[in-house]
Amino acid sequence: MKTNDNFEQRREDYRNRVNAALNDCLPAPEIIPRQLHAAMRDAVLRGGKRLRPLLCYAAAEATGVPARLMDAPAAAVELIHCYSLVHDDLPCMDDDELRRGQPTIHRIYGEDVALLAGDALQTLAWEVLAAHPSLMERNDARVALSELFAQCSGSTGMVGGQELDLRGGPEPDLAELEHAYRTKTGGLFRAAVLSPVCVQPEMPLNFRHALEQFADALGLAFQIRDDFNDKESDAQALISTESSRLPSWVARFGEQAARERLEELVGAMQEACQTFGAAGAGLRWLTGFIGASVPGAAAADTATTAPPGR
Ligand code: GRG
16 A cells, blocks of 8 residues: 555645644743743644644545644644643653653743643633634534534543543553543544544544544554553553552553554554545554554554654
């Protein structure tokens, strides 16, 4: 399948497109309060692979939705993702020193400013959905996107999943662990992949179902892949027996089971992609990115290079 090559080329255009939208919507650093705006800009513009925006554009290609209708959800989902990273790095959560290869926002600006920067990034995401010029004539789409994003990022989505992760305990069963993954990590992937449905309400049902299947498998697969590659998962498992946090999938069920589960999920993503024929090139490329990065797992397609920005 050669269509992946095509997406490799377009991927850079999409990244530039969302970076421009993000740069435009973030308040300029000279606008008061300057420190807050500098922290917000750093949190968003200092790297990142932009996987969630790429998913918006890839899902739009797959379903015949014009790319310009994805500019608002692509920027909004990245703003919410960046807010979650800033808050996740805080001392009361993971207390991380580095993010995207650089000091975390609270290490540079202090915990108080980092908290506020995350809050303001989240608020900005809703402003983008409400007021982006590309959706000015589409009240229906703005309402549908706002509802989808709220469900995927709030207490039944990403934020709720984070709480489950913090309090889930060391011995969750499979359903408990996967529910936490599906919401914490999968929530924003779901928002991205289902964004085209919100701007094209007349979309055929088989397309909607395929996007649902793709999003569901992707959220889980991405987190298991991340656990799998996490060299500290053993350490995390040890810590987890002494804390209320969930263990990683790999630590809980073992490497072999994780590899098999991941292959199953990548298979579900590939199956969903078939619905879109050649137009699903972008979704197939992203499937390949997940499948190719796990030692011993079958690569889903030809993608072997990570999007730049890590
Ligand atoms: C604190 C409200 C709140 C939520 C936290 C999703 C989440 C919930 C926190 C992110 C922390 C984390 C490490 C989640 C696992 C998913 C993951 C590997 C995120 C990193 O995503 P990438 O690889 O990051 O897309 P870049 O930097 O490329 O954008």
